[in-house]
Amino acid sequence: MSDAPRPGTRDVMAGRRxxxxxxxxxxxxxxxQEPRPDGEVEELEKIWDNPRGWGLLTVVNNNYIGFFYVATAFLFFLLAGVLALGMRIQLAAPMQDLLPQDTYNQFFTMHGTVMMFLFAVPMVEAIGVMLLPQMLAARDLPFPRLSAYAFWAYCVGGLCFFASIFVGLAPDGGWFMYPPLTSIAYSPEINTDFWLLGIGFIEISAIAGAIEIIVGVLRTRAPGMTLDRMPMFAWAMLVFAVMIVVAFPSVILGTLLLELERAFNWPFFDPTRGGDPLLWQHLFWFFGHPEVYIIFLPAAGLMSMMVATVARTPLVGYRLNVLALVATGFISFGVWAHHMFATGMPRVSTGYFxxxxxxxxxxxxxQVFCWIATLAAGRIRWSTPALFVVGSIVVFVMGxxxxxxxxxxxxxxxxxxxxxxxxxxxxxxxxxxVFPMFAAFYYWNGMTSKNALSERRGKWVFWLMFTGLHITFLPMHLTGFMGMPRRVYTYLPGRGLEWLNLVSTIGAFVLAAGVCLFLYDLxxxxxxxxxxxxxxxxGGGTLEWLPTGMYSTRSIPLVKSREPMWDDPELGDDVAAGRYFLPNSATGLRETLITSPINAEPQYIQLMPGPSAWPVASAVFTAGFFLALTVQAYVFSAVSGVLAVACILRWLWETDRPIEQDHADIGGGITVPIAITGPSSHGWWALNTVMVVMGMIVFMALFSYLYLFGINPEFWIAPPDVLQTAGIVVLLVAAFAAAWLSRRILAAKARGEFPGQGPWLMAVIAAALLCVAGWWDWTGWRGAGLDPSASGQGATVFGLLAFQACSAGIAAIMALYLGYRSGRGLLVAPSSVTLDIVVRFIGYAAVQGLVIALVVRLFPGG
Amino acid sequence: MADYRNDIDWLTPALALGVWAAHFSLSWAGSSIFPGQVAARVVGIGLALPALFAMAWLWRRAGAGPMRSVPRLGIAIAATGVVFTVLPALFG
Known part of the structure; x- marks a missing residue:
């Protein structure tokens, strides 16, 4: 920054660092104040232009991907709603046979699964992808191709998963898939495999979206938008995304373990061989209950923003609301076992939960009191979003x-x-x-549609949905008290359940009528x-209401308050006239401004990739890989997997191309660097998030190991000898050192100089050491007599080693990719984003291997 | 001129909630390792004391800076969580 003081200097005005x-x-x-040169807007439009027709498959811009995402998630909401109506017709009277028992089982399983996995989480993620860049005044989220990949993986995988119901192969074990019901003994068909592989795959897509959101919220905010000025929705999405990276690995691990048990007879959940079916419940609900808050918190963020607008006053208790979001995020991880009160847990344990x-x-x-106080403090305009907001508060409090x-x-x-x-x-x-989502549809519709939705019809939609909801679900409290269990396809007459069920069915159709009216309005x-x-x-007051194009705002504003559009009526005109940051394309490429995580101070310009067919291709092949596994087409699956990896590498090839220009003017005579590496870079943050995800998978796998050790220690055998352990430790430490050395060799060269073969060769050596260590660990345990199908210990140890082997395999692919880039002259000193990521990943994998190797030896049996 | 620094101390409430999480996790681990035994209660109650001391320390830490009401509310929520958690060990 030419005009900025050295890092660490003090701000004279405030006397603080x-x-x-x-x-x-x-x-x-x-x-x-100076006029901008002509042609800047036209250049921005040209750079950010998108293909038309079939070319839309290649777009990566958030305006399109966000819209596709929202539309697809809403489609799944409708499909799951149709399943619900089918169930309500079946239950409208006793002893009906509209849906046979097996079909009914598939209906309720798919209804729950689709609503939770294919509608709720993707919908809030979709709204985030669509709104966040505009709300933060970024040109786009920092990894647009990752957004596109996440969307297409979800879309293709979700539609194939849903299609299983048309051929009678849909999952039928309930949305939480408890073993032993879902083990191979009681569910020998592939219905359960569809769930395990399909949902595991879709969760990977959700994690990809979460990484995008974390880095986007922390690093692409407009200058001046300190944490204390972030829109509530951005705060909510940040907490939401952090919760996803902590919670979702648990269900990914659970689905992986159950699939391994079904496919290879590894007894994670079989108590006769040292497993335990309750382990599944712990793994599932460690994800499953935070999932409720994962769904609720972004909606609460939307509510907090809309409530301020409908009451026409700033949100009461902004900071309390943020604190409540963070506290909910924490405490929601301590409630998972309240779904397990009936399993016979120790009494004190149940008390804790x-x-x-x-x-x-x-x-x-x-949060609820903040919303009520805001509504009480302002003057409510009873628009459709206002009705949905107030209705949501009422319904949520009742629940x-x-x-x-x-x-x-x-x-x-x-x-x-x-x-x-x-x-x-x-x-x-x-x-x-759901109600906040409908409120948001009406409230933010003006961002993506030429016409506002009808207020008159909107009020009808609200009252139909609000009334239908109560008619449907209020009687169910009584139905439950009268002893009707959930998930039964029929009931006997003469037990007082007929009228309550009939009323619920009528209510469901009233609710559906509201949704249909909404569709008509759409x-x-x-x-x-x-x-x-x-x-x-x-009349919202936040930045998404600035005039925008495909490039988001013409210039990126300086944010001075939480509702800048209310506080500075000139802001829209000034932004559109290019009087703020980055009023043009400083490099002639797609770019956005990266700012610091707390105070949002300008740091550097990130170059962004444009449209590409590789994200959609890699998503299709990834889906093919998982779905082919489901139907046991292993060759097709392997080919799809290889093609998916090839497509991902091809997409990444274009994203780290060095350019001549190393600094650029971002307006006001301020210059910043372009595309840096290290802890200040957005790629560094993204890789750290990936490491948290992988670390959580290992953490939960080690928890599984210790849990089974605590339940069935008599199945445990002694580990391999100490010498072998020491050898593995030496190999992994050497891998870490080789990775570190790779970066040092590159950093020691002069700027722009080709560093020779050293960096990539050291990376390859490091990855090879990881592979050798993994192989030695595996054969060592086999030599000690441990069999993965013989006991819970064998299953968990080899499960952990398989995960480490996958990590080592990924590291090897990354190292060879680095070598290929080096051979093409794309690795130049003193730093490279690709090398930075590859060697840090290898270093992480070495540490992960050490933890796995040592912890499983600390609790020996025999 | 507007202030462009974040004045709120978000670290203190995050630490307080982290203390709650640690206390909860260890208490639950104790109750699972020693099911139905006095040791389970001893672990829960014994860990509550350092957890509450940590909260008190965070309270004093939050008191030193401006804008202290938010971090202190965070500590209050976390401390309430600790107190809630210890109740089953005492009376459950």
Missing amino acids: SETGFDHALYARFPT SAASMAVSLPAGI GLTGVMVGMVPFDWQAHDSYFIVAHLHYVLLGGM VRRFRFTTDEDAGNVY
């Missing part, structure tokens, strides 16, 4: 109260697996996510656009 060394006095230059279930209602209550009831152990024992639970969870999810009014939108219909 700047986060990056950027001088905040430079902000006084904005908005700039009951206590945490009470505690988590505190931050949720803070929350029954949640506190079932958080108490004695009550839960009575209500467990009854229709009371069905009523509770639907109140929570409809109030906590068809009548919605016309997708990226530049001639209906605009800020409800």
Whole structure:
């Protein structure tokens, strides 16, 4: 930064240290007064232009990917809703045979699975992809091709997964798939495999989206948008994405273990061989209960933004709301076993989870009171979003109260697996996510449509849905109290259940009528656009309502408050006139401004990739890999896997091309570097997030190992000898050192100089050492007499070693890719993003191998 | 001129909630390792003391800076969580 002081210098005005060394006095230059040269907007439009027709398959821009994502998630909402109507018709009267028992089992399993995995989480992620860049005034999220990959993987995988119901092969073990019901003995067909592989794959897509969101929120905010000025939705999405990377590895591991048990007879969940079916419940619910908050928190973020607009006053208790989001994120990880109160856990353990279930209602209550206070403090304009917002508060509070009831152990024992639970969870999810989503559809429709949706029809939609919801689910509390269990395809007459079920069925159709009316309104009014939108219909105050094109805003504003559009009426004009940051394309390429994570100080320009067919191709082949595994077409699966890897490498090939220019002017005479490496770079943050995901998988696998050791220690045998352990440690330490040396060799060369063969060769050696260490560990345990199919110890140890082998294999592919890039002259000193990522990954894999090798030897049997 | 620094101390409430998470995890581990034994209760109660001391230390730490109400509320929520968690060990 030519005009900025050295890093670490003090800001004279405030006498406090700047986060990056950027001088905040430079902000006084904005908005700039000098006229901008002609042709800048046209150049931006040309650079950010997208293909048409079939070329849309290759777009990566958030305006399109976000819209595709939202539309696909809504399609799954409709499909799962149709399944629900089928179930309600079946239950409208006793002893009906519209849906045979097996089909009914598939219907309720698919309804729950699709709503949770293919609608709720993808929908909030989709809304994030669509809204966040505009809300943060970034040109796009930092990894647009990753967004495109996440979307296409989800779309292709989700549609194939749903199609299984048309051939009678849909999963039928309930959305939480408990073994032993889902083990090979009781579910020998491939229905369960569809769930395990399909959902595991779709969760990978969700994690990819979460990485994008974490880095996007922390690193692409407009200058001046400190953490304390972030829109509530951005805060909510940050907490949401962090929760995903912590929680989802658990279900990915669980699905992997159950699939290994089914395919190779590894007894993770078989108590006769040292496994335990309750292990599945721990793994599933460690993901499954945070999942509820993962769905709720982004919706709460949307609510917090809309409530301020409908009340026409700033949100009351902004900081309390943020604190509540963070506290909910933490405490929600302490409630998973309240789904297991009926499994016979130790009494004190159940007490702990009951206590945490009470505690988590505190931050949720803070949010609700903040919303009520905001509504009370302002003057409400009773628009359609306002109705949905208020309706959501009412419904969510009702669901929350029954949640506190079932958080108490004695009550839960009575209500467990009854229709009371069905009523509770639907109140929570409809109030906590679906109603805010409809409010958001109306509120933000003006960003993507030429026409606003009809207010008159919108109010009808609300009242139909609100009434239908209560008619459907309120009687279910009584149905449950009267003893009707969930997941039964029929019931006997004469038990007082007929009228309650009939009322619920009528309510379901009233609710569906509201959704149909919404669809009708969409068809009548919605016309997708990226530049001639209906605009800020409800008068929101945040940055997404600035005038935008495909490049987002013409210039990136300086943010001085939480509702900049309310506080600075000139902001829109100044931004459109290019009077703020990056008013043009500084490099002639797609780019965005990367800022610091806390104070959002400008740091560098990130070059962004454009449209490409490789993300969609890699997503299709990844889906092919998993789906072919499901139907045991192993050759096709292997070919798809190889092609998926090849496509991913091809897509990455273009994303790290050195350019001549190393600095650029971002407006106001301020210059910043282009595409840096190291801890300040966005790639560094993304890789760290990937490491957290992998680390969580290993952590949960080690938990599984220790859990089974605690339950069935008599199955444990002694580990291999100490010398072999020492040898593995030496190999892994050497791999770490070789990776470190690779970077040192590159850094020692002069700028622009070719570093020779040293860096990539050291990376390859490091990866080879990882592979050798893994092979030695595997053969060592085999030599010690451990058999993966003989005991829980064997299954978990070889499961961990298989994961380490995959990590080593990925490291080897990355190292060879680095070598190929080096051979093509794309590895130049003193730093390379590709090398940085490859060697840090190898270093991480070495540490992971060490942890696995040592921990499993600390709890020996024999 | 607007202030462009983040004034809120988010680290303190995050640490407080981290203390709650550690206390909860270890208490649960104790109750699982020693099911139905007095040791399970001893672990839960014994860990509550250092957890609450840590909260008190964080409270004092938050008191030194400006804008202290938010971190202190975070500590209060986390401390309530610890107290909730120890109740089953005492009375459960």
